[in-house]
Structures are given as structure tokens and as C-alpha cells.
Amino acid sequence: MATSPAQPSTAATPAKQSAAPRSPTKAKTNAAPARPQVPATVTVTVKPTAATHSAETRPAETTTQPTTDRPTIQLSGDAALYADTDAAVSAVENYWKYIFKGWDVTWHGPVVWSGDGFYDSASNVPGPLCNGQPAEPMNGSFCGDGVVGQGVVSWDLQLMRTGYQAFGDSFVYLVVAHEWGHVAQERFVADGQEPAVLMQQELQADCLAGATLTKAAELGYLNIEPGDTDELIDSLNAMGDSHTWTQSTDHGSSAQRVAWFTKGFNGDIESCLGNR
Numbered sequence: 001m002a003t004s005p006a007q008p009s010t011a012a013t014p015a016k017q018s019a020a021p022r023s024p025t026k027a028k029t030n031a032a033p034a035r036p037q038v039p040a041t042v043t044v045t046v047k048p049t050a051a052t053h054s055a056e057t058r059p060a061e062t063t064t065q066p067t068t069d070r071p072t073i074q075l076s077g078d079a080a081l082y083a084d085t086d087a088a089v090s091a092v093e094n095y096w097k098y099i100f101k102g103w104d105v106t107w108h109g110p111v112v113w114s115g116d117g118f119y120d121s122a123s124n125v126p127g128p129l130c131n132g133q134p135a136e137p138m139n140g141s142f143c144g145d146g147v148v149g150q151g152v153v154s155w156d157l158q159l160m161r162t163g164y165q166a167f168g169d170s171f172v173y174l175v176v177a178h179e180w181g182h183v184a185q186e187r188f189v190a191d192g193q194e195p196a197v198l199m200q201q202e203l204q205a206d207c208l209a210g211a212t213l214t215k216a217a218e219l220g221y222l223n224i225e226p227g228d229t230d231e232l233i234d235s236l237n238a239m240g241d242s243h244t245w246t247q248s249t250d251h252g253s254s255a256q257r258v259a260w261f262t263k264g265f266n267g268d269i270e271s272c273l274g275n276r
Helices: 079-102 155-168 167-192 201-218 229-239 253-263
Strands: 140-144 153-158
Touching: 079 155, 079 167, 079 201, 140 167, 153 155, 153 167, 155 167, 155 229, 167 201, 167 229, 201 253, 229 253
Parallel strands: none
Antiparallel strands: 140 153
16 A cells, blocks of 8 residues: 555545445465464543543644653664554544545544554553553554543554564554544544444444545545555454454454455445444
């Protein structure tokens, strides 16, 4: 995947695909070498009790967080990973701004931990605390505090590096789009649209990720290149639980994750919502 310099100048309901829906189903003609398993990303979200996104409570317009006393992650060998992650954040954030503007609502994005989202469980570069608990290794997460625009997204360098090396840049876009799905879930609840959020929150985040990526591509925020859909499916297969979905914290099996992602990829944001 890659970002595109083309940006829409107006905001409205995203256009439907004119051609037959593309399906990210995987077709293989030869057996592929075994891919490393990547743990499912875990999201910790504090459920908001009221709509608290007023101008008085919302922080200044920024998606970064101060980096005082934060050790610097060495970029040697990871420059492309960092660049692709930054591009993914930009594309996904711009798409959610667009979709909310089409709904005549202002979108407030999350805080991106330390400006780039990265912490490193293998060194002394810490991640954010969530409910007093440190960020987990090999993980990506969104921690909401009930105040729209103040939740924090973050990801472990070890997770992103492993997925990037195994599956390509689409892995990065998938993780970022999935976490922004959780940001949207918190926003729906804060806006009094709680029925839009399904009990299967992790699978719904996969659906929202699929819709985000395909629609962002239609609008010119990113380019879906040959092989990207294979990378996305490989990534989802690697991050599935060893069991099917049974409770809200489950991510679902590989087959379930692929199915929910495909639903969004071939549909739109509203096709993923519980009240539609």
C-alpha cells in the first residue's frame, strides 16, 4: 500500500464502487512457506458514560503526545516501517474526518503515543499506561478514557516489525485501521449511538478496518497495490485466536476475522454498524 497525493476537496457520503466489489479472498496455486504467528492485537477501552467531547474538555488540535524523557528508538533498518506507519495513520485519520464530515459531525482523532505510536518492549522505550497497566509486548492497542480525542493509540515496535517483515506494509495499515475502528466505537458510544457498537467489538473493528482501507483507496488517500489483499488476508490469518468468538474480548478465529474484514472491504462503514 502507499498513500496518494490526491485528496478529495469535498466531504459527503463516500461514493460506492462502480465496478463489481473486489474481494480480498486468498487464492493460492502453490504451497507457501510457513509464516510466523503474530499475536492478536489487544485493545483496552474504558467505556464512556456520557458525551464528553465539548470544546472545554477536548485537548488542543493535535495527534501527538509530549515526548519528554522518552528514549529514542533507533531507526536503523526500520526507516521504511516508520514511514509506512506514519502514512497509514495519515490516510486512516483523514478518512475518518471525511466520513464524519459527511455525517455533519466533527471527528476528533486519538492521541498517537509519542507522536508515532511506537514503544519497544525489547528496550527501554515504554508504552502508555492504561488503567495503570503497562503496554503489553507484541501488541497494538487503543486505550480510551471516555473523553473523545484523549484516548491513546500505540503499538509495539516488535509487533510491527515482525508483521512488516512477514507480510509487508499492508500489515501496518491493517493494525492502524483496526485501532481506529476502536476509536470510532468509543465515539459512537459518546455520541449516544451505543447500538452501533456490537458485542463483537474486535471483529467489528476488523470490519471497520476493511471498510476504511477500501474507501480510503477510492477517495485517493492511499493506493491498494497488487498483492496487498493477499498481505491483508495473510495478516488476519496469522492474528486469529485459536478459538472462535465467545466473549467481547475475543478477536475471533482466523476465518472469522477474514470474514468480518471482507464484509467491510466489500461494503462501507455503515455495513459494519449494529444499528444499520
